Amino acid sequence: MRFLPLASFLLATACVPLGTPITDPNAGRAGTQKPPEYYADKTLKYQDYAYSPDVRSVQCYVATGQPNEVLQPPIVPLGQSGAITLEFDVLGEQSQRFTAKLIHCDVDWQPSILTDMQFLNEINEFLITDYRVGTGTKTPYFHYRLRAPQVKISGNYLLVVQNQGGAPVVSRRLLVYENQVSVGLKPGIVIGGKERFTMQQLDFSVGYGAVELVNPAVEVKVVLRQNFRWDNAKYNLRPTFVRDADRRLEYQYFNFENAFPGLSEYRFFDTRSVQSVGIGVLHVNPQARPVTTAELLPETSRALTAYNQYVDANGQRVFESREYGNGATNADYFDVTFQLKSDQPAPGPVYAFGAFSDWQLKDEYKLTYDEAKQLYSGHALLKQGYYNYDFAVGGTRGANETYFEGSHYETENQYDLLVYYRPPGTRADLLIGYQMVDMNSRQ
Structure with missing residues (x-):
């Protein structure tokens, strides 16, 4: 996977004297207002979520030792899940005791019925011992850091941080994949009228020549994402052609099922x-x-x-x-x-x-x-x-x-394709293929 170098977009600072300064710096300020009511709900949500207004600046990434590692989304091959790192701040002057656990999920991000020992080799409770106090800041906070444990099977995982009372504090989605199938993902050409100036299309196929899949046209499920986001991901994409002789699934659409608004650069x-x-x-x-x-x-x-x-x-x-x-x-x-x-x-x-x-x-x-x-x-x-x-x-x-x-087909975006399969007689959706591609790459 290729990502933009950190230095390429962190070079400039400027002072542009436009607009009207704030006259009352404390009127209605963030942190002085009543927290939104949804923070009262401590029900675990199987998504990226913070459950307290005191939890801030959450980052979940793959630690590579490179300057731009925080831009690496939490997606790793099987055997490298220990590189996934979660960091977050908790506002306040007193440190807290937090533990974390992993929940294996199905393709729809609902908890699977696997037991902990079926996807872990250790007890599913991890005490967070790596924490430090914010130094010389007006806003007091503690910074917490945790490495995800190694897992035994591929798929979707939810990493959940809990307080001493067992209530969730932070949850983050992690992906662990294996390359059982070959994934062909590439930028396509939007077939349409004005949409060809605003949309970005991804053409893709799944080759399963190296693995025996039972009823792949029905059992293989794919998810297509833009910039590693879940909120606008494409689900329930079914193959339009099944090439039995070539052992390949092809996905070719005509109603923009595989297209996203290109938007503008952020x-x-x-x-x-x-x-x-x-x-x-x-x-x-x-x-x-x-x-x-x-x-x-x-x-x-x-x-x-x-x-x-x-x-x-x-x-x-x-x-x-x-x-x-x-x-x-x-x-x-x-x-x-x-x-x-x-x-x-x-x-x-x-x-x-x-x-x-x-x-x-x-x-x-x-x-x-x-x-x-x-x-x-x-x-x-x-x-x-x-x-x-x-x-x-x-x-x-x-x-x-x-x-x-607005939306432009020229905009640079990153897309990835997730390929899931549940083998007959098993109880887990495996992530058997993964590929990422740049649209309009500047490299």
Whole structure:
């Protein structure tokens, strides 16, 4: 798998004096408001989720020892699950005792009926002993780190962190695959009218010549994702052709079942410095209490603009402090103000959206509309770093990113295909094939 080098998109900082500074730095600030009601629900959710407003800056990645390792999604070949690393902060001045466990899931992310010893060689309870206190920060927090255990079979896993009372604190999806089948995934050409300028199509096939699959046309299940996201993944894709002689499944569609909106390159901002204004930032107030405030430059809709090429991080973020280094424990928390100019209200609630929101429309990142100023704005408590994001409109079909961001076939995105199969007489969906491909790669 290839990923963008970290240095390629973390080079520039700039000071652009536009917009209106915040006059009351503490009015309605993040961290001073009542937490959203959904945090009261401690029911385990089989998805990437944080169960407390004190849990922040969750990252789950494959530790490679390289500078850009935090951009590696938690996907590994069988035998390398121990490289998957989970990190998160818990706000507060007192450390807590946390344990973690793995839950094996089926293709639909529901718990399987396997016992722990069928996918683990050890007791399924792991005490988190690697934790450190945030140093020299206004916002007190402890930073926790955990390596996932080795597993014996491929498939979907949910890594769950629990407190002493057994309530979930953080959950993250992990993928462990094996190459039993050959996966052919490549960029395709959208067949259609105006969609060929806005959509990106992925053509793919699954070759099973090296393995005996019973009824592969029905039993093989595939999931197609854009930028490793689950919220807009394509499920229930059935093969359109079964080449028995070639032992290959082909997936060829004509109604955009295998196409995604290309969107635009992600917006970005840099809050790694307290002493200078980073790119995308209008104003930083290090004297603000209780936390430093950062007001982002007012953004505008890109729905009707031409494509603008630049290197982004596909919605991800990296934590860092320019003054002190080591973003894990030296980066402070900023109260960040998002701003979006709009002549009229959108047809639904508007959110700041990206990996920092777990690709979910969360109340913490919901913006309010000021009709007099024709401006959406909202606050969020975010750790110092470099962030990608966009603006999404909420609706019955989930996040609508095209309303403010537009969509272009030229946009650089990453796609991956997951191939699952449950052998007859077994009780587990195995992840028997995996491939990732770049669309419009800049390499």
